[in-house]
Amino acid sequence: MTIAVTGSTGALGTLVIDALAAHVNLDQVVALARDPQRAAHLRERGAQVRAFDYDQPEQLEDALAGVTDLLLISSNAVGQRVDQHRAVIDAARAAGVGRIVYTSALGASDTSLNPVAPDHVETERLLAASGLPHVIVRNGWYSENYLGELENARQHGAVITSAGDGTVASAARADYAAAAAAILVDPDAKPVYELSGDTAWTFDDLAKALAAATGADVEVRRVSADEHRDVLREAGLPEGAIEFVVGVDAAIAQGELGVTTSELAALIGRPTTPLSDTLEAATRA
Numbered sequence: 001m002t003i004a005v006t007g008s009t010g011a012l013g014t015l016v017i018d019a020l021a022a023h024v025n026l027d028q029v030v031a032l033a034r035d036p037q038r039a040a041h042l043r044e045r046g047a048q049v050r051a052f053d054y055d056q057p058e059q060l061e062d063a064l065a066g067v068t069d070l071l072l073i074s075s076n077a078v079g080q081r082v083d084q085h086r087a088v089i090d091a092a093r094a095a096g097v098g099r100i101v102y103t104s105a106l107g108a109s110d111t112s113l114n115p116v117a118p119d120h121v122e123t124e125r126l127l128a129a130s131g132l133p134h135v136i137v138r139n140g141w142y143s144e145n146y147l148g149e150l151e152n153a154r155q156h157g158a159v160i161t162s163a164g165d166g167t168v169a170s171a172a173r174a175d176y177a178a179a180a181a182a183i184l185v186d187p188d189a190k191p192v193y194e195l196s197g198d199t200a201w202t203f204d205d206l207a208k209a210l211a212a213a214t215g216a217d218v219e220v221r222r223v224s225a226d227e228h229r230d231v232l233r234e235a236g237l238p239e240g241a242i243e244f245v246v247g248v249d250a251a252i253a254q255g256e257l258g259v260t261t262s263e264l265a266a267l268i269g270r271p272t273t274p275l276s277d278t279l280e281a282a283t284r285a
């Protein structure tokens with residue numbers, strides 16, 4: 001078994017390699033990196049490091065030589081990533097990769113309001129059309145997505161949301177990484193996983209966790225989507241980011257990110273990390 005991980009220098013990829021070390025010797029792991037110099041520490045730990053820039057398709061097939069299982073961590077290059085993922089899938093087929101494991105998004109579907117869903121749906125279609133064995137791992141929200149709220153809590157004592165009474169079943173990035181590693185070493189993995197945290201928290205729960213982590217009084221301000229846009233515009237966010245934030249809250253309001261499946265805890269063999277632990281760890285870091 002030779003396992004390759006794209007985006008190995010990213011936040012999730014780094015944690016996946018750490019998690020893989022609990023299952024296999026790292027000489028069975030190929031760390032694929034856009035900038036191999038940034039993966040030097042992985043080479044020191046015994047992993048092979050190969051250059052792998054999605055935007056250089058001519059590089060990809062050779063870099064996948066001998067790989068049995070490929071974790072394709074979705075790119076962060078919104079607007080380009082479907083083409084990037086297509087290049088990786090084409091290269092994997094040409095290189096004879098045995099299986100692709102792809103990190104999609106919880107509840108990704110044509111009817112999702114989540115702004116990240118369309119790229120994931122399209123990539124899932126590419127995988128289905130590729131004829132390659134593959135596993136879709138639909139990751140729920142990272143608790144780390146809310147670390148920016150620590151500063152808002154300290155400065156403004158408020159969380160602003162247009163998600164209404166929606167909930168978020170988030171988990172720590174490290175939980176999703178451990179799950180990806182468990183799937184990569186399991187030849188009998190299911191075709192699709194829907195992963196989320198054990199607890200669907202409300203924005204009142206988030207405010208309490210922020211208050212506990214910061215010592216500040218934190219209130220929740222529930223606003224309409226348009227009011228939310230105004231607040232974000234005043235804070236200086238670019239229009240694209242504003243639509244992203246408001247779109248995510250619309251998905252949360254619709255219940256898309258509050259789904260608790262317990263599949264993540266089952267894969268990692270322990271409860272998922274509570275939101276409060278992630279927030280508190282960040283304040284200690």
Ligand SMILES: NC(=O)c1ccc[n+]([C@@H]2O[C@H](COP(=O)([O-])OP(=O)(O)OC[C@H]3O[C@@H](n4cnc5c(N)ncnc54)[C@H](OP(=O)(O)O)[C@@H]3O)[C@@H](O)[C@H]2O)c1
Pocket residue numbers: 006007008009010011012013033034035052053054055073074075076077084103139140141142145
């Ligand atoms: N579920 C969630 O809550 C959530 C939240 C945020 C993001 N995501 C998704 O999950 C993915 C992993 O999350 P993360 O936290 O690890 O994000 P991240 O730290 O931004 O990692 C993204 C990875 O994509 C790599 N990448 C981007 N363009 C590339 C290219 N042209 N060629 C090769 N690699 C390229 C980056 O390479 P470099 O290391 O060279 O920059 C990086 O390693 C994200 O990319 C995004 O699709 C999910």
